Amino acid sequence: ASAADLEELKEQGFARIAIANEPPYTAVGADGKVSGAAPDVARVIFERLGVKEVVASISEYGAMIPGLQAGRHDAITAGLFMKPERCNAVAYSEPILCDAEAFAVKKGNPLKLTSYKDIADNANAKIGAPGGGTEEKLALQAGVPRDRVIVVPDGQSGIKMLQDGRIDVYSLPVLSIHDLMDKAKDPNLEVVAPVVGAPVYCDGAAFRKQDVALRDAFDVELKKLKESGEFAKLIEPYGFSAKAAMSTTRDKQCAAAQ
Amino acid sequence: MEWDWDFVWQIMPTLLEGFKITILATVLGAAVAAVIGLALAIARRSPIAAVSRTVGFVSEFIRGTPLLVQLYFIFYVLPDIGIRLSPLVAGVIGIGVHYATYTAEVYRAGIENVPRGQWEAAKAANLTTRQAWIHVILPQAVPPMIPALANYFIAMFKETPLLSAITVLELMNQAKSIANSNYRYIEPMTLVGVFFLVVSLISVVGLRWLEERYARMDD
Amino acid sequence: MASPIIRIDNIVKRFGPLTVLDGLSIDVMPGEKLALIGPSGSGKTTILRILMTLETISGGHIEVDGEQLYHMKKGADLVPADERHLHRMRKKIGMVFQHFNLFPHKCVLDNVTLAPMLTQGVTRADAEKRAMELLDMVGMADKAKSVPAQLSGGQKQRVAIARALALSPKIMLFDEVTSALDPELVEEVLSVMKRLAAETDMTMLLVTHEMGFAHDFADRVLFFDRGKIVEEGKPEEIFRNPRQERTQIFLRKIIAAGHRV
Amino acid sequence: MASPIIRIDNIVKRFGPLTVLDGLSIDVMPGEKLALIGPSGSGKTTILRILMTLETISGGHIEVDGEQLYHMKKGADLVPADERHLHRMRKKIGMVFQHFNLFPHKCVLDNVTLAPMLTQGVTRADAEKRAMELLDMVGMADKAKSVPAQLSGGQKQRVAIARALALSPKIMLFDEVTSALDPELVEEVLSVMKRLAAETDMTMLLVTHEMGFAHDFADRVLFFDRGKIVEEGKPEEIFRNPRQERTQIFLRKIIAAGHRV
Amino acid sequence: MIDWSGYLSLILEGALVTLQLTVMGSALALVMAFLAGLGRLSRFFLVRALATTYIEFFRGTSIFVQLFWVYFVLPFAGFTLTPLQAGVLALGLNVGAYAAEVVRGAVKAVGREQTEACTALNLSRYQRMRHVILPQALPLMLPTFCNNAIELLKGTAVVSLISLTDLTFQAQVVRAQTGNTLIPFTTILILYFAMAWVISVSMRWLERRMTRNLDGVRI
Ligand SMILES: Nc1ncnc2c1ncn2[C@@H]1O[C@H](COP(=O)(O)OP(=O)(O)OP(=O)(O)O)[C@@H](O)[C@H]1O
């Protein structure tokens, strides 16, 4: 696929971004309007770059990077955390949204699960996580065998499976778990956050490798945004911490787990 | 993006794992479809209008709505009324009941295709209804059904990827999982395609054989 | 004088709006050979099918061998017959169809033995012995192991006759048993039937378009038109001196088409 | 003396291992009415179908109206005919089938006008005028707007005859045109054909099991058996004094089955 | 408080996408069905081979694989399609392959006798097909076409896997946003069924119209 040129984007007047179906990173209003921390930031920055609009399409986590590579999106702004392999596959901007990992478990945490390692050690514990997401990787890295890592299509399904006892723990970033729990209003569930031993991850806007120029332009505007304090105003209502994002860098994040 | 043979060999064992589940789900689903389908076909012939109508409507409904949505329903909604099925069982029941509405039609057509004269000859020979079914109608009705039933068997096989939506780790799900963790879609997806194509081509040959073997007997 | 073995009394048969039989009455004496002739659609097949209980009736009564066919006594009342009653009555009646209706998945021998074994509890050995006698009579003993698909039409029909005879019914019904056959094959079936008519005292009802055969076969001929009997009598009378105009026209047409009477 | 309009020369026809016609030769003179009779499976239909180019031949030559049917000249060589040659040759020949083969989705009139309009470029008005004449001749003018499903078998066959005549072929082939009909309906078709035979000088080949009709219709009768002509001659000779034993047996059977000769 | 009317209208927007996919996919399938179905009956080996390959390939591989190829692999070959185009293409080609067999079967079912009557009347191949065979074959195809169209409708649920905002996808979105599973899924089940019902009613109407003249010809 050919590189997306900022000039081209300006000319066509919009950029295509991939987002996830996962509040609060992304939210779709009853009117169909896309909001949420990640697209909001992207919208503002692209506007400043002269691209009037962003066209968001909701996508599975696993399909985002292939979709980007196949030229279906110009950027991913979906809470796709920076990980060394991902840094190899795409060009990230500087960090935008940072979050720790959390578990949703049954009331009282009957299996006493507080880290991915605990899950690996308990032969009966099953963890649910989005396919291709950070949590799936962390679980596998901690030594949870494949057949106890259940790929769950979406957050609602994850909570439902937890309620139905199909899984013992459902893992997502802290804010996502909180959002789901708020909606579920189920007194029989509780949150374990942050997960012990799991690092804080940050996402960035992801671009194609050959689109470094576009990424760099994005970074410039992102930096200005952060410095002006508007950044905090944008993301903090959703529960994210601007300080966390500003106290780390892409290079640190990409190197982090190595 | 280039085709990478090393990667192919590396992911093959995982795909084969998934393939096993695919086959298992197909075979079990087919068994469910065969049995429930017969039950539906018989219920639809029931002289009690309420029974035949209800069964007719339910079949129409199942046949008119996507299996994917039905699977979501079975897996995520049924637990609310206390029915919690494992992913594989939910998948087998979903796909089996869905296809039962199709096999029911095959059974019905097969039975109706036995010429009316055969019923009449059975009556003239003073056989009871039961005897007529067992000795005259079914032996003629079943062989011509076999190719059509086999056809649905193959169709079911090709629909098993839907089970990935309810977390069954079949071929498609394994491939997606590989694709997700390696950010490479081409190899796993193409291999899945090849798996399906190979099985389909083999089954086409098998089907031809069945069609020849069970070609309609002409009087 | 003996009483009739079949009493058809004021039978009405409707298919939806169409009245096919309209107050038909016939008495048949034991051992009588009756030929039913008449134009297409006049209801000949229908009356045979009613006797075989393959249809229901819309009105009237039928008595077979002293018992009601479509009705049965329940205390003092006459109520519609249930399946058990019909099953019992069907023992008295056999039928041979225009299109043979052999069971295509069974060999000739099994076609003939199936019903006796299932409905009369005859052992396989006895059933086969009797079947071979019957097949021998219709000249089909050497094809006992063939399946129907391997037989010509005339052969199939002879097997069908043997099959119907195997239940030893008192009454046999034949519905145009030769009209689906190639002309050359007609004779082999008719000769079997002639022998049958001569040798047994079974009561026989025959629908046919073969006037020559009806003439030789029947004790009495009924000429049907539009669900009614227009004329009846001995074959010589009907064929040589039909009184009714409708009969005359019908016979003239048949003769013009090359059939011998 | 005129030369034959059809020269069938040493024709061989095989279906797989089965040889159906084995070196058959027939010459037919213009205007001649030929009846083909013989037992089932003897190859009567096959020879008509070959003339209509519905089959291919395995050997031999056929000349129709002075031209090769299955072959054409290419320079000095005789090569197998291509579709264009066949198309041209078929103009000379029409055929009427046992099962009528009317177009069920078209009304009677359209059945008759379709081919002239498509293959001869006749205008609709002209085609319909001619069609009505032909339908009138076969007594079907009043049913011009009916669809085949509304007709009786005899009526269907009369329409089929009109349809074949609409292309004005020089040669007409009739394959058991009455054997799928109810006996009562046979006569109406045969009377049309008799008139046709008397009124035109078309060459006609007829396969039939109606010996009486063959007798009245034909100038010459060919008796077929197993793909060979066993006997041929004027109808009176063949039917009254068959010389061959095979012919005698065949005729005896047909007569026994009730057909008049 | 959840704004249900807003979310329901989101689902209705999805219904519109599903409708578009169904209509456009059916149109493509119809074209492919006749091309490949008649192609398979061609005199020319090459045409036959081409048609057969298309049919066996698309019937042989699963619709999921075809979708993923069209969506993720075709771009690498330089064809980037919008999700809607990709969905229409995959569904249309897939269902077209099945419908092609229907066309072929119906044409063959018209019977050799009609073909022979045409030869005796000296019609050309084209005239025969156009005036005699197809007019009779069409009514035979309709019931199965109806089933094919409903299959296609149900197949559109699968495109939610490639991020096309169809009914099923919108239901998933609404589910994620509201945390309610029962309402969105029940709604789309009813919507799917309603659409399937409309398809079969209109097909039956069409069939009645087309067979009006053929009453009693076929049993
Ligand atoms: N199942 C049926 N439904 C409706 N009408 C029927 C049915 N069976 C027969 N008929 C009608 O009843 C009438 C009498 O039919 P029947 O078969 O008894 O005539 P038939 O005298 O045997 O004629 P054929 O010589 O043609 O056999 C016909 O008009 C026929 O169309």
Ligand SMILES: Nc1ncnc2c1ncn2[C@@H]1O[C@H](COP(=O)(O)OP(=O)(O)OP(=O)(O)O)[C@@H](O)[C@H]1O
């Ligand atoms: N398409 C075919 N394939 C194989 N065998 C065939 C085919 N058509 C005809 N035959 C065989 O060719 C032989 C001659 O058939 P044909 O139809 O010409 O006989 P016929 O004299 O017309 O008989 P009938 O009086 O029964 O119509 C038969 O043995 C028949 O089985």
Ligand SMILES: [Mg+2]
């Ligand atoms: Mg009758």
Ligand SMILES: [Mg+2]
């Ligand atoms: Mg013939």
